Amino acid sequence: MSHASHVHDQAPPVRVAIVPDSFKGSARAVDVAAAMARGVHDAFAAAGVEVLVHTLPFADGGEGTLDALLGAWGADALTVDTTDALGRPVRARYGLSPDGRTGVVEAAEANGLPLVSDVPLRPLTATTRGIGPLVTALLDAGAEEILLCIGGSATTDGGAGLLSALGARLLARDGSELPDGGGSLTDLHRLDTTGLDPRARSVRWRIACDVTNPLLGETGAAAVFGPQKGAAPDDVRLLDAGLRRLVDVLAELTGDDVRDRAGMGAAGGLPAPLTALLGAEVLPGSRMVAEVLDAERLMADADLVLTGEGRFDGQSLGGKVVDAVRRLAPAGRPVVVIAGDVSVTSEELRRSGVTAAFSTARGPRSLERMREDVLADVEWTTANCCRLLAHHFASPDVTRGPRP
Incomplete structure (x- = not known):
């Protein structure tokens, strides 16, 4: 989305790139970007400086990535009937790029923890099977590439449910199919892929992953993330043993042993079979989004880059949206963060490459009230920041970015 505020034509317009994340639990990235754009236009217009704004809602591959990509594409979410991690019916969203070539799936739309928060967690039987109809819908639509965002899962089944939904059969020694869930994987004898949807092999898979944990052991999927999904110590040991058996069978079948590869422990081991069987590429979510959006x-x-997120802290500088934006921003141009909470130290900010960071908090208020007012606060804070910057850019001595 590009548009200019025409105030005078003595100088070329200031080009502002607005590249925010969502404010988790409060506002979508596309709405944050629009609020920031309003603040930019108000401030620069008041200073008599022409501005050209480009908004690019962004995400790090976790929650909000589907909405960010749809917002950037100008596309609506599509839906399909599927099941949650416990096998209950749910209607899940997915996305398709305007040219029909790239599809995006947030796995948590089908296997996410929030969907099963109303009942006791079932770590041994929770399944990724519900992701299958989302993938199949994209294959039916002719997608050539699937972007799979895997954060927030309730499952530790090593992607077994998804494989089953796509036509593979996980067989016990007696030839029977294993029941859903990671708790049954210790009984896996053979993986029959003769019925696997051939389109799943031909499509390009890219998996957004923001952790580097391996599949197995004390830093693996079951040990680190299993307790968050309801796994007791005995459950963790059983799930880890099941994932070990799964990766052994995958290695025998494909010749590709992924057990020690970084990121295979994400989302209960979901990347492991997709990597070994289907050649999936696992990469940081912010990098994947940046490539898809040509950021x-x-x-x-x-000339100026604005970004933002709900909480700007030390973790923001390690692969999250702010980190990606500061790396992609043109050298020497100011990069400003607008965030609900700014918790970085002065030294962290100095080393980060971020020019400045501003909190949207305006006096004591409840968290509920802050969520209600988040977009107004983002607009107000952005406008205040840009009132100062507008006078800076009004100087004829300021060097602007290269022009096409």
Whole structure:
């Protein structure tokens, strides 16, 4: 979305790139970007400086990635009937790029923890089977690439349910099919892929992953993430043993042993079979989103880059949206963070490459009230920041970005 505020034509317009994350639990990235754009226009218009704004809602591959990509594409979410991690009916969203070539799935739409928060967690039987109809819908639509965002899962089944939904058969020694869930994987004898949807092999898979944990052991899927999904110590040992058996069978079948590969322990081991069987590429979510949106090119001529998120802290600088934006921003251009909570130290900010960070908090208020007012606060804070910057850019001595 690009538009200019025409105030005078003595100088070329200031080019502002707005590249925010969502404010988790409060506002979508597309709405945050729109609020920031309003603040930019108000501030620069008041200073008599022409501005050209480009908004690019962003995400790090976790919650909100589907909405960010749909917002950038100008596309609506599609839906399909599927099941949650406990096998209960649910209607889940997915996305398709305007050219029909790239599909995006947030796995948590089918196997996410929030969907099963109303009942006691079932770590041994929770399944990724519900992701299957989302993938199949994209294959039916002719997608050539599937972007799979895997955060927030309730499952530790090593992607076994998804494989089953796509036509593979996980067989016990007696030839019977295993029941759903990671708790049954210790009985896996053979993986029959003759019925696997051939389109799943031909499509390009990219998996957004923000952890580096391996599949097995004390830093693996079951030990680190299993307790968050309801696994007691005995459950953790059983799930880890099941994932070990699964990766052994995958290695025998494909010749690719992924057990020690970084990121295979994410989302209960979901990347492991997709990598070994289907050649999936696992990469940081913010990098994947940046590539899909061609963010570096779109930001290349920016004079000013604005980004934001709900909480800006030390973790923001380690692979999250703010980290990606500061790396993609043109050298020498100011990068400003607008966030609900700014918790970085002065030294962290100095080392980060971020020019400045501003909190949207305006006096004591309840968290509920802050969530209600988040977009108004984002607009107000952005406008205040840009009132100062507008006078800076009004100077004829300020160097602007390259022009096409």
